[in-house]
Amino acid sequence: MDQTILDVRQLRVAFKGYPAVNDISFHIKKGEILGVVGESGCGKSLAALTLMGLQPKVMKASGQVVFNGENLLANKEADWQQVRGEGIAMIFQEPMTALNPVVTVGDQIAEMFELHRGSNKVEAQERAIEMLEKVHIPDPVRRAKAYPHELSGGMRQRVMIAMALACEPELIIADEPTTALDVTVQAQVLDLLEELRDTTGTAVQFISHNLGVVSQLAERVIVMYAGRIVEQATAEELFANPQHPYTQGLLATLPRIGGARDVLPAIPGAVPPLDQRGQGCPFADRCGKATPTCVATMPEEVELNAVHTVACHHI
Numbered sequence: 001m002d003q004t005i006l007d008v009r010q011l012r013v014a015f016k017g018y019p020a021v022n023d024i025s026f027h028i029k030k031g032e033i034l035g036v037v038g039e040s041g042c043g044k045s046l047a048a049l050t051l052m053g054l055q056p057k058v059m060k061a062s063g064q065v066v067f068n069g070e071n072l073l074a075n076k077e078a079d080w081q082q083v084r085g086e087g088i089a090m091i092f093q094e095p096m097t098a099l100n101p102v103v104t105v106g107d108q109i110a111e112m113f114e115l116h117r118g119s120n121k122v123e124a125q126e127r128a129i130e131m132l133e134k135v136h137i138p139d140p141v142r143r144a145k146a147y148p149h150e151l152s153g154g155m156r157q158r159v160m161i162a163m164a165l166a167c168e169p170e171l172i173i174a175d176e177p178t179t180a181l182d183v184t185v186q187a188q189v190l191d192l193l194e195e196l197r198d199t200t201g202t203a204v205q206f207i208s209h210n211l212g213v214v215s216q217l218a219e220r221v222i223v224m225y226a227g228r229i230v231e232q233a234t235a236e237e238l239f240a241n242p243q244h245p246y247t248q249g250l251l252a253t254l255p256r257i258g259g260a261r262d263v264l265p266a267i268p269g270a271v272p273p274l275d276q277r278g279q280g281c282p283f284a285d286r287c288g289k290a291t292p293t294c295v296a297t298m299p300e301e302v303e304l305n306a307v308h309t310v311a312c313h314h315i
């Protein structure tokens with residue numbers, strides 16, 4: 001269970017010379033659930049898209065994305081086809097944009113089996129029904145004949161997960177998969193992802209702006225801010241011993257069980273735009289501990305212990 005399947009080294013993704021993802025390094029092990037958290041605009045989606053070669057054309061990627069020993073950034077377009085679906089699959093916040101509105105969900109899943117697993121039509125239909133069962137869609141034979149708009153948001157997300165799993169990927173990237181769902185359905189989808197990881201052994205990179213949601217699922221968490229990884233730790237360690245002022249700020253905004261339910265303190269200020277990030281710590285203009293050193297030089301990641309790194313000058 002300790003095998004690294006994805007090793008991202010010094011990944012940088014830049015728009016007109018401005019890095020939106022700025023030299024990030026992290027890894028994912030086989031069967032592991034890794035959480036990625038950070039406010040809007042921190043580079044979570046862009047980093048994830050780049051792992052599949054799907055970053056916008058205007059973005060220039062450099063560094064290494066080593067997946068099963070091969071650097072994917074050296075790929076030609078034809079090589080990416082192999083990686084997408086069978087190696088790494090992605091599910092998004094709003095399945096309506098990813099599903100074809102004029103094809104039944106059963107046919108869409110069946111098509112994955114025909115394209116990627118070489119199944120014939122009859123076999124593909126049978127396996128599509130099995131997949132709907134696997135993601136706990138009730139009455140799968142009937143639901144297979146439904147069009148996406150006939151299903152609820154939660155059911156559509158289950159269909160997306162079924163499509164992703166059809167190719168038996170080693171890694172599923174779930175980008176805010178529950179953000180559009182209400183809290184109860186959100187919890188059910190999180191349970192499903194965990195169950196599928198347990199039964200299929202697929203690793204999951206789970207992206208959310210909500211540290212509370214991430215911590216329900218992930219074993220290890222990466223905190224991103226303005227394109228940088230500012231802290232990485234096991235979920236347990238991050239909660240018990242958060243070190244970076246940004247992580248501490250995110251934790252302070254979480255509702256506490258039994259705590260006051262009125263206004264939660266948000267971190268004042270906002271993530272700086274790409275062209276307004278200086279050479280120092282990107283969090284400096286929002287940080288209560290900032291000093292001239294923080295503004296002048298970028299803090300590098302320092303290992304506090306085997307399961308915890310942090311990038312801050314004043315730890």
Ligand SMILES: Nc1ncnc2c1ncn2[C@@H]1O[C@H](COP(=O)(O)OP(=O)(O)OP(=O)(O)O)[C@@H](O)[C@H]1O
Binds near residue numbers: 039040056273274
């Ligand atoms: N096509 C593009 N052209 C120019 N800049 C882009 C493009 N796509 C993303 N960016 C910029 O890259 C940065 C990172 O965006 P990204 O979508 O990865 O953020 P995110 O962390 O996923 O945010 P959210 O929580 O809102 O999804 C942002 O500053 C964004 O403006």
Ligand code: SF4
Binds near residue numbers: 244284290299311
């Ligand atoms: S490096 Fe300085 S500005 Fe950045 S988080 Fe640490 S104390 Fe705050």
Ligand SMILES: [Mg+2]
Binds near residue numbers: 044046
């Ligand atoms: Mg995003």
